[in-house]
Amino acid sequence: MNQTIELLHAHRSIRKFTPRQIDPSVIETLISAGQAAATSSFIQACTVIQVSDTTKRESLAQMAGNQRYVAESPVFLVFCADMHRHQLACQMHDAEMRSGYTEQFLTASIDCGLFAQNLVVAAESLGLGGCYIGGLRNQIEAVSNLLELPELVYPVFGLCLGYPDQNPEVKPRLPINVVLKQDSYSSDQNDIVALEQYDEQVKEYYQNRTGGTKDQGWTEQISGMLQKEARPHMLEFLKKKGFLLK
Numbered sequence: 231m232n233q234t235i236e237l238l239h240a241h242r243s244i245r246k247f248t249p250r251q252i253d254p255s256v257i258e259t260l261i262s263a264g265q266a267a268a269t270s271s272f273i274q275a276c277t278v279i280q281v282s283d284t285t286k287r288e289s290l291a292q293m294a295g296n297q298r299y300v301a302e303s304p305v306f307l308v309f310c311a312d313m314h315r316h317q318l319a320c321q322m323h324d325a326e327m328r329s330g331y332t333e334q335f336l337t338a339s340i341d342c343g344l345f346a347q348n349l350v351v352a353a354e355s356l357g358l359g360g361c362y363i364g365g366l367r368n369q370i371e372a373v374s375n376l377l378e379l380p381e382l383v384y385p386v387f388g389l390c391l392g393y394p395d396q397n398p399e400v401k402p403r404l405p406i407n408v409v410l411k412q413d414s415y416s417s418d419q420n421d422i423v424a425l426e427q428y429d430e431q432v433k434e435y436y437q438n439r440t441g442g443t444k445d446q447g448w449t450e451q452i453s454g455m456l457q458k459e460a461r462p463h464m465l466e467f468l469k470k471k472g473f474l475l476k
């Protein structure tokens with residue numbers, strides 16, 4: 231253990247914030263920590279939109295399934311996978327950009343994940359807390375229009391940030407032997423045993439967190455979720471934006 235690893239293990243999503251504002255210089259520090267992440271082939275394909283306009287924040291909160299902290303958190307950021315400026319780079323060199331490759335969609339999306347997680351870790355190291363908002367993809371086209379995103383840019387997720395006004399327990403993660411395999415993918419039967427043990431841990435976590443009202447293991451939660459459609463509008467939207475065409 232060292233301080234960095236301890237910080238990583240102390241992570242929990244924060245959804246309630248004190249009114250204390252975040253200094254703009256801190257935001258710049260966080261953005262630059264995000265930029266310091268590795269980036270596929272140096273593409274630097276993440277653009278962050280800080281949304282401060284209260285009307286837009288209210289709209290985004292509703293689009294995300296009425297998640298109040300989207301409107302109320304001191305800072306709200308939208309992470310966009312962005313291949314638009316690469317078009318500009320090609321124009322600057324009279325080159326015709328070959329876009330629409332699934333590979334480009336993947337690399338730009340991965341860049342956003344790495345950028346954002348660097349930023350979150352930096353924020354947590356400064357005593358801030360946050361919560362990613364994938365709910366923005368519920369109405370991704372409306373979000374994209376609201377933020378005036380051009381072709382080859384899509385909103386991957388949002389992030390609420392602020393000083394925590396709650397102190398939730400750390401959520402237990404899957405056992406190491408389920409997520410770390412050696413040399414090849416192996417042993418569904420062993421995984422089932424490990425998942426059953428993990429279910430008990432997650433049930434206990436939820437019981438403590440909800441005062442006994444929620445009593446659900448991880449496998450039950452996931453099996454419930456995976457019987458539902460998963461934002462089926464996504465492929466059509468991404469194609470419209472110039473992604474996932476080949």
Ligand SMILES: Cc1cc2nc3c(=O)[nH]c(=O)nc-3n(C[C@H](O)[C@H](O)[C@H](O)COP(=O)(O)O)c2cc1C
Pocket residue numbers: 241242243244245294297361362363364365366387400401
């Ligand atoms: C990409 C992404 C999207 C998420 N979207 C939401 C969201 O829309 N609303 C929310 O309350 N939490 C959201 N979360 C937070 C997860 O629910 C949370 O990270 C997970 O339950 C683990 O809990 P922990 O972060 O407290 O460890 C999101 C997390 C990620 C990584």
